[in-house]
Amino acid sequence: MPGLALFRRRVALSPPAVLAMLYAALVAVGALLLKAPFATPEPIGWSQALFTSASAVTVTGLAVVDTGTGFTLFGQAVILVLIQLGGLGLMTFAALVLSMLGRPMGLSSRAFLREDLNQTSISELFRLVRLILRVVAACELAGAAVLAVVFVPADGLWPGLWSAVFHSVSAFNNAGFSLYPDSLSAYVGNPIVNLAVPALFIVGGLGYMVLHELLERRPWRKMSLHSKLTLAGTAGLLAWGMAVFAILEWTNPGTLGELPLHAKLLASWFQSATTRTAGFNSVDIGQMHDSTSLMFMSLMMIGGGSTSTAGGIKVTTFIVLILATVAFFRRRQTLHAFGRSLGVEEVMKVLALAMVSLLTVMAATFVLAISHDGDFVNLAFEAVSAFGTVGLSRGATGELDGFERLVIVFLMFLGRVGPLTLGFFLATRVPPRVRYPSGRVFLG
Secondary structure, eight states: OHHHHHHHHHHTTTHHHHHHHHHHHHHHHHHHHHHHGGGGOOOOHHHHHHHHHHHHHOOOOOOOOOOHHSSSHHHHHHHHHHHHHHHHHHHHHHHHEEEHHOOOOOOOOSSSSOOOOOOOOHHHHHHHHHHHHHHHHHHHHHHHHHHHHHHHHOOOOOHHHHHHHHHHHHHHOOOOSSTTTTGGGTTTTTTTHHHHHHHHHHTTTTTTHHHHHHHHOOGGSSSSSSHHHHHHHHHHHHHHHHHHHHHHHOOOOTTTTTTTTHHHHHHHHHHHHHHHTTTTOOOOOGGGGGGHHHHHHHHHHHOOTTTSOOOOHHHHHHHHHHHHHHHHHTSSSSSSTTEEEEOOOHHHHHHHHHHHHHHHHHHHHHHHHOOOOOOOOHHHHHHHHHHTTOOOOOSOOOOOHHHHHHHHHHHHHHHHHHHHHHHHHOOOOOSSSSSOOOOOOOOO
């Protein structure tokens, strides 16, 4: 029946549109709630409400209104719900999209959007969603319990418990929203905060496939290639970021220079972990050297694991780009990692994702530089932070006007929805109708 075929074609093309509309509707509802008079002690404008809602739904963390003082308990609760729906919604909807694509939903799959087509049953999809819900609940409750040990003595029983819950949810979802005006800078030397909070956003940023294999306690040799690349890449980036941040900022009086040794090490660890889409900070980001800011921008663009609460182009994408570069210089036709090979198709996908992301950030930075006559490094940092859904800022957020805020909102929205939408089109195989003779182009 032609009508049924047309319906199926529409359904097959619907996941990216549904995902975008879902997030847009959530942003709109959040803005309406945050604009309500009982959500703020002082009235805020529509642009501020929209910006805050978009930042929460996309789990970014950039703020034009101080979360702790600019919103009432109701307003803070709205932000927390938006963060939870935004972070959890992406993972569960990602599972739905993969299922509709006909991709295998077995959690030991080799890589995201890479296996051959194979229909997935509804029971497997529901089992996956239940697993995600259990992991989220367990991690956020454990994080809140640990943080309460610090926040309750400092803020009192109920404010401390609320702060612990808020920061736990915000951290696991890689949101970066904090109830304190200086984020977590007051706890720069506190080992509990500097270990618990990074643990939350690292676990939240690994991705459900990796978490499932870890929960199954699979030995390293039996893990999928995707999990091995994600875990190895995450560990390497954490070590690299910590070492470089410590070296560059060790004597900077605005960041690490005035801190004792243990606080310097904790702060270096915290900043390295938070840069990859978490958005919290325990030192003044605006006081960093430009060289450190450039290193932060590179980490923010990379982001976390695929189909996780993290943003960026993803760790596996970055590693495949590195492997492709190495293979080129070694004159190899295929990529090799952990005893597995990757072909040209994977390279084409990561090149498309990386190029689209880079052009988007460059275009947005160009627009911001035209509209806002300010420090270029701060604007570029803001654009990368928004697209990577990180939430770190060198102070440019509060200086943006209405149009510039819309640019940042667009970047946050695209950074959250874009990678999965692009993955949908990259996963859709369309046989070519016309074949052309091969040509030759001289490169380099």
